[in-house]
Amino acid sequence: MTAPALLPALTVTARGVAHRAQGACTCPAPVPAAVLADRADGTVVRHGDVVAKAHAPGTDPTELATRLAVASALPGILLPPLRPDAAELHERLVTFWPHGSPVDPDAPELAPWEAAATLLARLHAVPVRQLPGPLPPMRGPAKAALAVARLLAAGPHPASAPILRAWAGLPPWARAETPTRHAAALCHGDLHLGQLVRRPAGTGPWLLIDVDDLGTGDPAWDLARPAAWFASGLLPAEEWTRFLTAYQEAGGAPALQSDPWPALDAPARALTVQTAALAVAKATAAGRELDEAEEALVDACDRMAAVPPELAQGAAK
């Protein structure tokens, strides 16, 4: 995924930031050091209390600087970076963060739905004009479009047709073809359970991480991934209701109060398409069958064709 030289260099850099005062590594053995992620969209390593992230190739330095400044400005909502600026390493922008403890991937039933919803409600309520700027657009729709491009590049698959049909039925703003004009709240842009950490680890409050997709846009997008899981029959109604109710009670966006579905419909469709498209692209590349959860997303795309978004009450935007 990464250039061969990047990962060792990033590991050394994280260690250097962790011990810049002492010089040598004085962490008690064994040092909690690990590669947390190594994907096309970012490589993340940890050394002790320091996490270093090499952002995707082609990341805009000005936009990343603004997003870092926003994270520094909202310390109770977003995890603030250790350093205000990105460094450059092997032609990649690298940022430094304190370590926080994530949601246990083996115990998703302990997911902090209420905390996630409350953080989103507070994020969406931030007055955008008081933030460092100019804020770039939230990248949610652009990521959905990239997922569809990846599906098209993956080659033929029987599940592609219903996914592409569902995509074709979305309004242009949700496909990143036109700017989002109907809303300009501060949004995270890529919410999932991997985007929450507790700081201090294990005991501190939950905070949102990963500012790569942060920007202005429709706040419904940040609720749309859990909404897509719920609508696809994967997330139990009980957990979806906990998440949505906590968001509403924490003073979330007005359009998502009482009946949120007119505002959620297009973003939830887009996230269903995005997740299904990535699943099919990955399954095609690996030469494997879709699993049950992935089939459920494709089935949801298939059902969307029968109910165009313009028929969804009040959803035309």
Add this chain to the structure above:
Amino acid sequence: MQCPKCHAPMHTYNRNGVQIEQCSGCRGIFLDYGELESLTRLESQWQQQMPPAPPAPQAYPSAPAPAWGAPHHGGHHGHHGHHKGGFGRMLFSS
């Protein structure tokens, strides 16, 4: 077809080989001749494999859902759903 109760369009789902029509408006379910018996047969096969479960509190979604949403079955919520297929991994990925 149209819902006999509220006249909204009905959509067809296939559940374990049984065609079910569900209304996009009131979420009511329409079964053709013999489908209830098919479902009862599937249920009894299921119960033979499984220890008896407490009765479902309701058969309709407990939360508002879009018309294209999958039917949610009350009483089946719980954490086993997370481990179905790759949903556990999906919860943590972009």
